[in-house]
Amino acid sequence: MSGQPLTVFQVAGRAMTAQLVRMNTTASNLANAGAVTNSAETAYKTMKPVFRTQIDRASGLATVDVEKIVQAGDAPTKRYDPANPQADKDGNVFEAAVDESRELVDMMETARAYQNNVEVMQTAKQLVVDTLKMGR
Incomplete structure (x- = not known):
């Protein structure tokens, strides 16, 4: 990172963005739970974001970004269900x-992390406002 030092608002904002991606992948995973298809290749696979942390040299603050989204978890479960319209030839x-x-736990953790960053922003905003009031 170069240029101006990061502010606490930028750090918290990036963290909130990363948690939003995590929440969206978790929601997608939950929405596809129980989905069936006729092959292991086309079956839905659980998605997880991979976070990357960087230290801003100018401010010394750490930021987090989503580096990529990967498939994770177990392989699809094969089940004999010949009456299912999605069944293969066998x-x-x-x-x-x-x-x-696990996805519900991830969703709760994500919501807490997001809320913590909202509170960081609210506290920083209040400190700025209080500091400005001191000059009056």
Whole structure:
């Protein structure tokens, strides 16, 4: 990073953006839980963001960004269900291996992290306002 030092607002904003990506991937995972298809290749795979932390040399503050989104988790579950319209020629379907409990925990953790950054921004804003009032 170069140029002007980062502010606490920029750091918290980047963290909120990263958590929003995490929330969206978690929501997508939950929305696709139980989805079936006729092959392991086309079955939904759980997605997870990979975060990258950097230290801003000018301010000494750490920022976080989403580096990429990767597929994670177990392979799809093969199940014999010849009555299912998605079944392959052998009567098998492949169900997305989404761990709904883990995804719900991730969603709660993400919401907490996002809220913590909202509070950081609110506190920083109040400190700026209070500092400006001191000059009156």
